[in-house]
Amino acid sequence: MTDSKLKFIDLFAGIGGMRIPFEEAGLQCVFTSEIDKYARKTYEAFFGEVPSGDITQIKPNQIPNFDILLAGFPCQPFSQAGLRRGLQDHRGGMFFTIKDIIEFHKPKAFLLENVKGLTNHDNKKTLARIYEELDLLNYHVTTSILAAKDFNLPQRRER
Numbered sequence: 001m002t003d004s005k006l007k008f009i010d011l012f013a014g015i016g017g018m019r020i021p022f023e024e025a026g027l028q029c030v031f032t033s034e035i036d037k038y039a040r041k042t043y044e045a046f047f048g049e050v051p052s053g054d055i056t057q058i059k060p061n062q063i064p065n066f067d068i069l070l071a072g073f074p075c076q077p078f079s080q081a082g083l084r085r086g087l088q089d090h091r092g093g094m095f096f097t098i099k100d101i102i103e104f105h106k107p108k109a110f111l112l113e114n115v116k117g118l119t120n121h122d123n124k125k126t127l128a129r130i131y132e133e134l135d136l137l138n139y140h141v142t143t144s145i146l147a148a149k150d151f152n153l154p155q156r157r158e159r
Contacts, residue, residue, distance in 0.1 A: 011071040060104035069110035
């Protein structure tokens with residue numbers, strides 16, 4: 001008998017906020033990566049597993065097969081509060097690590113989460129570049145801006 005659950009990976013996982021609704025929907029997490037040691041400890045306390053570390057040190061072929069990729073990649077390079085160096089910043093360049101994993105595994109879908117500032121960064125050239133890179137991999141991409149307060153969360157965060 002084959003396990004028919006959809007499988008997902010959780011990159012830049014933080015303490016696991018994106019994992020929860022996917023597991024509640026019946027999907028199975030098969031790989032997690034988070035570099036921050038305190039977030040890793042919290043993730044372990046919540047989920048009983050220690051995330052793998054720095055995703056840039058993990059080759060795509062070392063990641064188990066999956067159906068959906070989740071990634072809340074670093075937002076500081078795109079944020080109004082940051083230096084806004086975009087994809088040129090090492091942290092912003094993490095998008096290309098994600099792209100390499102998508103290219104290798106060819107998941108059915110992916111969800112990339114970031115700050116609202118990504119949508120207009122560098123006169124919208126950054127988002128256009130991301131769309132172009134994913135289009136080259138034959139994915140159709142859409143963007144939505146969601147506000148935490150619209151989901152009954154006590155924050156005014158647009159992502």
